[in-house]
Amino acid sequence: MRVGVLTGGGDCPGLNAVIRAIVRKGVQEYGYDFTGFRDGWRGPLEGVTVPLSIPVVRGILPRGGTILGSSRTNPFDAEYAGQGVRRIRDSLATYGIDSLITIGGEDTLGVAATLSDEYGIPCVGVPKTIDNDLSGTDYTFGFDTAVGIATEAIDRLHTTAESHMRVLVVEVMGRHAGWIALHSGLAGGANVILIPEQRFDTDQVCEWVTSRFRASYAPIVVVAEGAAPATGGMILKDDSRDSFGHVRLSGVGEWLAKEIERRTGKEARTTVLGHVQRGGTPSAFDRWLATRFGLHAIDAVHEGVSGVMVALRGTDIVRLPISEATARLKTVDPALYAEAGVFFG
Amino acid sequence: MRVGVLTGGGDCPGLNAVIRAIVRKGVQEYGYDFTGFRDGWRGPLEGVTVPLSIPVVRGILPRGGTILGSSRTNPFDAEYAGQGVRRIRDSLATYGIDSLITIGGEDTLGVAATLSDEYGIPCVGVPKTIDNDLSGTDYTFGFDTAVGIATEAIDRLHTTAESHMRVLVVEVMGRHAGWIALHSGLAGGANVILIPEQRFDTDQVCEWVTSRFRASYAPIVVVAEGAAPATGGMILKDDSRDSFGHVRLSGVGEWLAKEIERRTGKEARTTVLGHVQRGGTPSAFDRWLATRFGLHAIDAVHEGVSGVMVALRGTDIVRLPISEATARLKTVDPALYAEAGVFFG
Amino acid sequence: MRVGVLTGGGDCPGLNAVIRAIVRKGVQEYGYDFTGFRDGWRGPLEGVTVPLSIPVVRGILPRGGTILGSSRTNPFDAEYAGQGVRRIRDSLATYGIDSLITIGGEDTLGVAATLSDEYGIPCVGVPKTIDNDLSGTDYTFGFDTAVGIATEAIDRLHTTAESHMRVLVVEVMGRHAGWIALHSGLAGGANVILIPEQRFDTDQVCEWVTSRFRASYAPIVVVAEGAAPATGGMILKDDSRDSFGHVRLSGVGEWLAKEIERRTGKEARTTVLGHVQRGGTPSAFDRWLATRFGLHAIDAVHEGVSGVMVALRGTDIVRLPISEATARLKTVDPALYAEAGVFFG
Amino acid sequence: MRVGVLTGGGDCPGLNAVIRAIVRKGVQEYGYDFTGFRDGWRGPLEGVTVPLSIPVVRGILPRGGTILGSSRTNPFDAEYAGQGVRRIRDSLATYGIDSLITIGGEDTLGVAATLSDEYGIPCVGVPKTIDNDLSGTDYTFGFDTAVGIATEAIDRLHTTAESHMRVLVVEVMGRHAGWIALHSGLAGGANVILIPEQRFDTDQVCEWVTSRFRASYAPIVVVAEGAAPATGGMILKDDSRDSFGHVRLSGVGEWLAKEIERRTGKEARTTVLGHVQRGGTPSAFDRWLATRFGLHAIDAVHEGVSGVMVALRGTDIVRLPISEATARLKTVDPALYAEAGVFFG
Numbered sequence A, B, C, D: 001m002r003v004g005v006l007t008g009g010g011d012c013p014g015l016n017a018v019i020r021a022i023v024r025k026g027v028q029e030y031g032y033d034f035t036g037f038r039d040g041w042r043g044p045l046e047g048v049t050v051p052l053s054i055p056v057v058r059g060i061l062p063r064g065g066t067i068l069g070s071s072r073t074n075p076f077d078a079e080y081a082g083q084g085v086r087r088i089r090d091s092l093a094t095y096g097i098d099s100l101i102t103i104g105g106e107d108t109l110g111v112a113a114t115l116s117d118e119y120g121i122p123c124v125g126v127p128k129t130i131d132n133d134l135s136g137t138d139y140t141f142g143f144d145t146a147v148g149i150a151t152e153a154i155d156r157l158h159t160t161a162e163s164h165m166r167v168l169v170v171e172v173m174g175r176h177a178g179w180i181a182l183h184s185g186l187a188g189g190a191n192v193i194l195i196p197e198q199r200f201d202t203d204q205v206c207e208w209v210t211s212r213f214r215a216s217y218a219p220i221v222v223v224a225e226g227a228a229p230a231t232g233g234m235i236l237k238d239d240s241r242d243s244f245g246h247v248r249l250s251g252v253g254e255w256l257a258k259e260i261e262r263r264t265g266k267e268a269r270t271t272v273l274g275h276v277q278r279g280g281t282p283s284a285f286d287r288w289l290a291t292r293f294g295l296h297a298i299d300a301v302h303e304g305v306s307g308v309m310v311a312l313r314g315t316d317i318v319r320l321p322i323s324e325a326t327a328r329l330k331t332v333d334p335a336l337y338a339e340a341g342v343f344f345g
Helices: A015-030 A042-046 A084-095 A106-119 A143-164 A179-188 A202-214 A252-264 A274-278 A284-302 A334-343 B015-030 B042-046 B084-095 B106-119 B143-164 B179-188 B202-214 B252-264 B274-278 B284-302 B334-343 C015-030 C042-046 C084-095 C106-119 C143-164 C179-188 C202-214 C252-264 C274-278 C284-302 C334-343 D015-030 D042-046 D084-095 D106-119 D143-164 D179-188 D202-214 D252-264 D274-278 D284-302 D334-343
Strands: A002-007 A033-037 A049-052 A099-104 A123-127 A167-172 A192-194 A220-224 A268-272 A308-313 A316-321 B002-007 B033-037 B049-052 B099-104 B123-127 B167-172 B192-194 B220-224 B268-272 B308-313 B316-321 C002-007 C033-037 C049-052 C099-104 C123-127 C167-172 C192-194 C220-224 C268-272 C308-313 C316-321 D002-007 D033-037 D049-052 D099-104 D123-127 D167-172 D192-194 D220-224 D268-272 D308-313 D316-321
Touching: A002 A015, A002 A042, A002 A084, A015 A033, A015 A099, A015 A284, A015 B334, A033 A042, A042 A084, A084 A106, A099 A106, A099 A284, A106 A123, A123 A284, A143 A167, A143 A179, A143 A220, A143 A274, A143 A284, A143 B284, A143 C274, A167 A179, A167 A252, A179 A192, A179 A220, A179 A334, A179 B284, A192 A202, A202 A252, A220 A252, A252 A268, A268 C268, A268 C274, A274 C143, A274 C268, A284 A308, A284 A316, A284 B143, A284 B179, A284 B334, A334 B015, A334 B284, B002 B015, B002 B042, B002 B084, B015 B033, B015 B099, B015 B284, B033 B042, B042 B084, B084 B106, B099 B106, B099 B284, B106 B123, B123 B284, B143 B167, B143 B179, B143 B220, B143 B274, B143 B284, B143 D274, B167 B179, B167 B252, B179 B192, B179 B220, B179 B334, B192 B202, B202 B252, B220 B252, B252 B268, B268 D268, B268 D274, B274 D143, B274 D268, B284 B308, B284 B316, C002 C015, C002 C042, C002 C084, C015 C033, C015 C099, C015 C284, C015 D334, C033 C042, C042 C084, C084 C106, C099 C106, C099 C284, C106 C123, C123 C284, C143 C167, C143 C179, C143 C220, C143 C274, C143 C284, C143 D284, C167 C179, C167 C252, C179 C192, C179 C220, C179 C334, C179 D284, C192 C202, C202 C252, C220 C252, C252 C268, C284 C308, C284 C316, C284 D143, C284 D179, C284 D334, C334 D015, C334 D284, D002 D015, D002 D042, D002 D084, D015 D033, D015 D099, D015 D284, D033 D042, D042 D084, D084 D106, D099 D106, D099 D284, D106 D123, D123 D284, D143 D167, D143 D179, D143 D220, D143 D274, D143 D284, D167 D179, D167 D252, D179 D192, D179 D220, D179 D334, D192 D202, D202 D252, D220 D252, D252 D268, D284 D308, D284 D316
Parallel strands: A002 A033, A002 A099, A099 A123, A123 A308, A167 A220, A167 A268, A192 A220, B002 B033, B002 B099, B099 B123, B123 B308, B167 B220, B167 B268, B192 B220, C002 C033, C002 C099, C099 C123, C123 C308, C167 C220, C167 C268, C192 C220, D002 D033, D002 D099, D099 D123, D123 D308, D167 D220, D167 D268, D192 D220
Antiparallel strands: A033 A049, A308 A316, B033 B049, B308 B316, C033 C049, C308 C316, D033 D049, D308 D316
16 A cells, blocks of 8 residues: 655645654554655656655654645646646556545645545545635644744734834735734734734724824734725735836735824834744644644545545544535634724724 | 632633733723732632732733732631631622632632532633643643643754763653643654553553664653553652651652663653743733633623633633533543554654 | 933843843942933933833843833934033933933934033943944844844745745845844855845856755845845835835845846745844843843943943953944954855855 | 864754854865764764765754764773774774864863874864853853753743742753853843852842742742752752662752742742753854854864864954863853842842
């Protein structure tokens, strides 16, 4: 029995912990052999592999990123001209792969669901999204690490905001869902939290900012990169070009800081946390979750199931159809967001 | 409406976050007044109070410990000669307290349950135990922080173990339940994890240690302070006395390191993490959980319920009778412990 | 004897530690009284004070920022119409201040030097610059903290760079001096380090980037915010305006990432660390240095000297004329920068 | 030209950074080949080597410990029956080593000095001691990391001490010199700091403890493992044996906590930080220092010198005779210790 493993999509702390757990249990408990495919679906599509064994996975538990590399390659893209599935099937045959464990987000898992459900290729999924926006699982690994990093940054920004009595706008990850903003904003004691799920009223934001200053404190505004104002012409990434012809990038954080300055007359600064949120060693919680996901994924392979992914429910690891988990985005519930409102202003 | 708040038992990162959330929402949303009682049940018993208002709770979110102080004082102890309940009732009357929020572990909550169920004193509970051994809630705040600190220590100990090819035994908290040992051991990549729920076989431990050395790696053994060998005369805290007449303290970590040295001939060292596990700033997860517990506790007060505590189930905060939660210890399930076994040796 | 204390310029981890040490020793050892002036020179100019005593400074050692507030107000600015010195003198008389301890950078200390040397107002200086670019002292507090935060970010970015085999450009603080870039770049294992002291050759940077990829690794480029290319039209902050009329901000990091993409065809991303580098709890080194600076500053006051500042030389705290220290910027020595070159590419 | 490298004595964060810098510059700039010797002097004595090249040292910069292993083996020990030097000479000949870089403390460097000065074997030294007690250098790498870890622990212990109003005694490393205790005690805001250089008066310690409680704060006592009371029968490691015949270990921290309890009636707890202080990733400062030591050590080899070691003086790396640096222990100056006294009590 030989099992293939691949990691797709954006990298995420905990990927290596999943790989290690899969290999460790697969070899020791079930006597399996393993083949790693490089860079997500590119691996089986192009036939690029990496050896995978217990010595290879030693010491990778605390390391961020993925030893298998990652990419956003999709076998159903035009690039593969309808030959994607055939190429994957050929690769699996070439390497003698009996089952494939795919670790990834919506896209990577979506492919796995199709391969399993429509083409009968045995696939087991492990959900991965730093944004925590996959349905069916309470949390995904990487999220806790990202929230921890964002919270630590907010802690640091409080003191610099207070010393100069200025507004600090912190832009965190979250294009479609505000989980990182909500959790880190609450944990960091932010005075305003803005999420993509609910368009914000810039006047209201400015009122919260002003009210905070009235109490002689300096406000911290946490904004998810995907948040947007309810009205008005925010142009996040406009088409003005600089002297080199590069398209200019300007995120909501920068935009909002300028608006706050303009409307309140208070000095405002932006910090865009960016890629530091997704790199580096996973938190203890994420290592634990990733490890358990890996152990349960190889158990699923052992039991011969396909088209399912592992998921966290409370403290249990469960299985559910991949297609169900990828059917819709898990966004922040309005009631949950409202709960945080007591800390605004 | 005036609400009393107290924190009892061992301190735990997140207590201040609970207090802040209770006061913030209680004042802003419900217009309540607050009285803090000092040092757990000692506060209402002796009539020692602390002012509690929004200005008082500003800035305490990231701070460990509890601004209310804590103690293990119990109104049903002989010390109070059966007058404990009367004294509490008098204090509540004196300070005009309509409802009491008690934040604590088994003992503190047990008292609250009795006061509510048997004496009709309105009490709402917030569960607190760094050991995570309270039934009814998936997690308690403080636990994630403790696991994070223990994991970071294990990370550090790996490199020193490898450099000298010696065994490192890490004793972590957990008198009756092995949650911290299990989570930090898994997250830290320990080679042996020993928990109170299952007596260990010292020969088996030595075999795992030896097998790790055979693979040219140095073993890390994580042992909960409450773990004990299946057979043999380990005397954790014997009655030998030193030259000053002090009772000698020797924990299972120190004992085990010596046994490993004696039996395997390999050098072994012990690190007892101790109080650093329960102090300092809470992790982002714990701040989030503690804040939500606080918000839901004051909601419960607002709805006029008593004898209930808030609890985490999945990602929801629920309510359940305190008496139910304190009826039995939540220990590590044998199946969960077995899951970790693939990493031993 | 009453001593005034003020903190000026950008905030910096360690300011509170200096204040605490001054007050602690001043009160306990010398029996002095203290007056804090708010927001740098604005305090004595406008007569805004803060009480300063042992109870006030308790617990501030580990806290970033400054309890006295800060500003860039300068008594010699046109705003004060030549009345700045008189106003300061009046304030000192009003509050009965015998000597003033000024904690700040080039500007703040420059004012102190002038007040002491030209107007006979007793001033002792404590050097502060997160950029470490003040002459006369081996290090200033805050710098080690900033380097530590930048290094941790670089550590995290390595794993995300490797997983996607992309370039990561990290922009760190340092407008005129490359100390933070050099130290964090070396400590973080960066593949290119660019500093303001030496204009960079973008082609050479791209060669290093390409050579790193040839070795199958992903490059990290650390660039000080003040670094600039030797040739070519980089426009750091051009005058194009967005749809709201805001001037567009674009730093060297963003510019460089785009150039690298354009020239090498490799994907590149930028992270601008920004204000997180100057906020939050000081490192142990900075707390130690700041504490010693504070102790020695109050000693200088006690000995009746003026116009001097404390400075670190090796492991000793020495005194030197403020005017000497502020005469020129301490930049990175070319030989030291060359030393790091062996790690480029 | 082939250079041998070995690391001896206790492990220390930064050893790998030194090795990497040596190899990186030696290969790239000077075209040298390298041979690693395993486990300090045991390597050349027993002819045990490790390959050492640029690929081997990639990625080791942030890793604690030493990839070469370490030991306290000494060629002049009786075990080698006077044949130690001959065996080393034979090994160097066998492997074609032209010069040896020895990274270690007093013992390792002492051997290097003798080999160079008396036997004409080319040796260059790199000083290493986590305790910072080597003369001739302002700091050694590893020390800053240890101080950082101890300071973070003290930060955490403050909150748990305050919550329960109990004394916390923290035992840190430092058998003969109190540098770690002094620096971490000052940085952590300890209320008492005890060092080996000056025997302490237990009554005085108890007075400081009591005075702290009078101010309504809980005291933290930082004690170096080598500190001892001026009078009285402290028996650090007495000869009482437990039921297994193991000698009982009891350090000064545990002893002191009991004495404080006995004399002041206040509850006291001990935390012995132990091996966590010397493991794990080095601080940015230590990576910088270790890297520079490595670069300058290979420069020294290149210039053909022997019997010297590199050292930090201010911000410069200098060279000095090894024999000079190992002649005496660098202990805490009484004046420096007195400076800290203002914070006691």
